[in-house]
Amino acid sequence: MDCIEAIVGRRSIRRYTEEPVSEEQIETLLRAAMAAPSAFNERSSRFVVVTDAEVLSALSETHQFSKMIARAPLAIVVCGDRDAERYPGFYWTQDCTAALTNLLTAAQALGLGACWVGVQPWPDRVKHVRGSLGLPLTVEPLALVSLGHPAEVKPPADRYDPSFVHRDRWSDAATSIAGTTESPGNADWE
Ligand SMILES: Cc1cc2nc3c(=O)[nH]c(=O)nc-3n(C[C@H](O)[C@H](O)[C@H](O)COP(=O)(O)O)c2cc1C
Secondary structure, three states, X not given: OOHHHHXXXXXXXXXXXXXXXXXXXXXXXXXXXXXXXXXXXXXXXEEEEEOOHHHHHHHHOOOOOOHHHHHOOEEEEEEEEHHHOOOOOOOHHHHHHHHHHHHHHHHHHOOOEEEEEEOOOOHHXXXXXXXXXXXXXOEEEEEEEEEEXXXXXXXXXXXXXXXXXXXXXXXXXXXXXXXXXXXXXXHHOO
């Protein structure tokens, strides 16, 4: 499947057949996730691959919109390792989000169905996932991804909206003031 086709064709799939996701497909998903960019190339994303029915059931209880995980053959929990961060607290969520988005695109390209299930920034959800997986305190769960062979079909959602796009400046009246906030120096970037 063409990459753009996979990106624009992706939808949240919440119903799955009983067919397991193969180990080869799981590795492909993880390879795609780990290929994502990360700040300073710090690679702070970590992944918990869950196929155990008991653990899937526990994760499905995270909140009211995570119930589909109990009927999924696979969930991948995307976590940030705070010990891997160059600047504590700065970029682990963005590193993980980039990885998660790659994972969703790869699932679509493989013909799998997937759904992002939010965990951050809710303390009760974080606590539940932490307890279900035995995560150390330095590892933060960003989100769950439920996965499987799709048992529902959704058409692509064409969300292109030219009114969301601004050119050069937000409006004719807008002015840009550079350098008013502190940020790591450009020399640090790889
Ligand atoms: C940060 C985030 C959190 C989400 N959390 C959930 C969730 O907890 N449960 C769920 O069923 N879908 C969740 N979704 C999926 C969205 O509902 C879905 O992407 C959106 O409705 C657009 O539909 P589509 O993915 O089919 O294009 C989440 C998506 C994002 C980006």
